[in-house]
Amino acid sequence: MPVIVNADHPHPFLTSLGDTAAIEAERARHQDIRPIEIAIINLMADKVSTERQLAQWLGNSPLQVHLTFATTDSYADSLDAGRMPRSTPEKHIRQFYAPWRDIKNRKFDGLIITGINALQPTVTAETYWPDMQKILAWSETNVLSSLFLCWGAKAALKHFHNIESDKGEQKTFGLFDHRLVSDSTGLVFGSPDQFNVPVSRWKNPRRAEVEACAALEIVADSVESGPNILVESAAYDDGLSRYPRRVYIINHPEYETDTLKHEYERDAAINPNTPLPLHYFPGDNPARPPINSWRHTAIIYTNWVKAIYDATNYNLDAIPEPYRRDRNTPFAATAQRFG
Numbered sequence: 001m002p003v004i005v006n007a008d009h010p011h012p013f014l015t016s017l018g019d020t021a022a023i024e025a026e027r028a029r030h031q032d033i034r035p036i037e038i039a040i041i042n043l044m045a046d047k048v049s050t051e052r053q054l055a056q057w058l059g060n061s062p063l064q065v066h067l068t069f070a071t072t073d074s075y076a077d078s079l080d081a082g083r084m085p086r087s088t089p090e091k092h093i094r095q096f097y098a099p100w101r102d103i104k105n106r107k108f109d110g111l112i113i114t115g116i117n118a119l120q121p122t123v124t125a126e127t128y129w130p131d132m133q134k135i136l137a138w139s140e141t142n143v144l145s146s147l148f149l150c151w152g153a154k155a156a157l158k159h160f161h162n163i164e165s166d167k168g169e170q171k172t173f174g175l176f177d178h179r180l181v182s183d184s185t186g187l188v189f190g191s192p193d194q195f196n197v198p199v200s201r202w203k204n205p206r207r208a209e210v211e212a213c214a215a216l217e218i219v220a221d222s223v224e225s226g227p228n229i230l231v232e233s234a235a236y237d238d239g240l241s242r243y244p245r246r247v248y249i250i251n252h253p254e255y256e257t258d259t260l261k262h263e264y265e266r267d268a269a270i271n272p273n274t275p276l277p278l279h280y281f282p283g284d285n286p287a288r289p290p291i292n293s294w295r296h297t298a299i300i301y302t303n304w305v306k307a308i309y310d311a312t313n314y315n316l317d318a319i320p321e322p323y324r325r326d327r328n329t330p331f332a333a334t335a336q337r338f339g
Contacts, residue, residue, distance in 0.1 A: 035064035036308055037316065038110040039103060039143075041135060042069055043128060043152065045087040047097075050114055053254040057301035063309055068108070069097045072131035100131070104138055107319040109312045110304070111143040115150025118202055121167050123151070123158045133159060144312050144319045146246045147304055150201055153230075153248035157205055160232075160246070161213050165203035172201050174260070174278030175294065176225040176251070181218050185233050185244045185307060188219055190299050196279070197294050198255040199225045200263055205250065216248075224278075225251070229300070236311070236322055243311035243322060247304060253297040257290055 038058065044050040051069065058065050076099035079085070085093060113135065120126045132152075136159045139146050148156040157163040175196045180188060197220075210216060210227050220229035227250070234245035252259070260277045264286065268274040282288045311322045 033064075034314060035066040036110065036305060036312070037066050037068070037106075037108045038112065038305075038308075039068045039070055039106075039108045040112045041072070041100065041114065041152075042097070043072070043075075043114050043116045045085075045117060047088040048092060049256075049259070051096075053256060053259075054112065054301065057254060057298045058305055060299075060302045061305050063305060065305060068103060068106075070100050070103055071097050072128060072135070073099050073101050074127070074131055075099075100135055104142070106142065107316040108143050109145065109308045109316075109319070111139050111146040113146070113148050113152035113156070115152055115201070118151045118154075123154050123165055123203065126151070126155075129155065136160070141320060144322065145244055145304070145308050147301075148246070148248050150250060150252065151203070153250045154203055154205060156246065157210075157230075157248060161209075161215065163205055163209045163213065165205045167203045170275065172199050172204060172225050173263075173275065174199060175280045176222045176228075176278070178220045178222045178228055178251075181221050183219055184217060185231055185242055187231060187244055187247065187300050187303050187307065188229070188297075189303055191297055195294065195297050197228065197251040197253050197297050198260050198277075198280075199228070199251045200255075200260065200277075201250065234322070236324075244304065244307055247300075249300070253294060253300055255294075257292040261286070261290060 040051075040054065042050055047069075055067060058067065071093070076097075079090065079093065084090060113132070116126065116128060118126055123129065132155045136156055146156070154165040157165070176199050177194060177196050179194050180191065183189070199222075204226050207226055210218065210230065215232050217231045217233065218227045218229075219231050221227050229250070230248040231244050232246040232248075233242040235242050260280050264274065264277055276284055276286060280290055282291065313319060313321065313323055
C-alpha cells in the first residue's frame with residue numbers, strides 16, 4: 001500500500017504527490033477499498049503457464065486483484081465448433097475463460113492482452129487482428145489502463161498509432177541487455193539502470209516510427225533488440241501528475257527460468273537448425289541449465305497494479321476517467337531521467 005504524507009507541505013524525501021509511493025492524507029481518509037479488476041485476454045497457446053507467470057506478479061502486493069480471463073470470440077466459437085486446443089486442456093479453458101462478448105459490457109481498472117505465435121508477415125495479417133481491433137477500440141471506453149505484451153503490444157501500436165512492425169529473417173530470441181531511458185509514471189521503480197530481459201518475437205516495431213510518436217515514452221531500450229518498454233501516459237484533471245494509460249511491453253520480464261529453453265526445444269523439434277537463444281545458455285551449451293538474472297524486472301507488473309490503484313475511480317462506472325483530484329496541489333510529478 002502507498003505511504004500517506006501530509007499534502008500541506010512538500011516532504012523532503014517524497015516531494016511529489018505524483019510519486020507512486022505516496023498519496024495525500026486527505027484522500028487516504030476518504031479512500032474506499034475494493035479489489036482491482038483486471039481482464040486478461042490470453043492469446044497464448046500455453047494459457048496455464050502464462051496465467052501463472054502473470055498472476056504471481058500481479059498478486060505481489062497487499063492489494064486485492066481480481067483477474068478475469070477471456071478469449072477472443074472467434075477462438076471461443078472455434079472451440080464450440082469442435083476445435084481441440086493443443087497446449088491447454090479444453091476443460092481448463094471452459095472453466096476459467098469467458099468469450100470477450102460476455103465481458104464487453106463491464107468496466108475494468110486494467111486490461112492485459114498477451115502475445116501469440118505470430119507467423120504472418122504483418123500484424124494485420126494475423127487471424128486475431130479483426131478481434132483485436134474490436135477489443136482495442138472497446139478498451140478506450142471500458143478500461144482505465146491497458147498493458148500489452150509482445151504481439152499484443154505490436155497490435156496496439158498499429159491500432160493506436162499506425163506503427164508498423166517488420167518481420168525479421170530470423171527470430172529475435174534470447175536474453176538481451178536493456179537500459180532505462182525515462183520513467184515518468186514510476187513503472188520501473190526498483191529496477192537497475194541496466195538489466196537483461198527475455199525476448200522472443202519475429203516482428204520488431206520500427207524504431208523511427210516509435211521515436212517520431214510524441215505520445216510514446218521510451219522507458220527501456222536495447223541496442224540489439226530495440227525499444228522494449230513504451231508508455232503512453234495521461235494526466236489527471238489537475239494537469240500535473242500522470243498515470244500510465246497504455247503500456248507496451250515487447251519483451252517478456254514475466255518469463256520463468258526455463259521458458260526460453262522450452263521454446264527452443266519446441267522449435268528445434270520441428271527444425272533442428274533452430275538457432276540457440278542468444279546470451280541465455282551458459283557457454284551457449286543447451287545442456288547447461290540457464291541462470292535467471294532477470295526475475296526482478298517483472299516488478300513492472302506489480303508497479304502497474306500500484307499505479308492503477310492510485311489512479312482508478314472507486315466507482316467502476318466512472319472508468320475510463322481517473323480519480324478526480326479536486327484540490328489544487330502545488331506538487332507536480334517529477335519524471336525520472338536516466339543517463
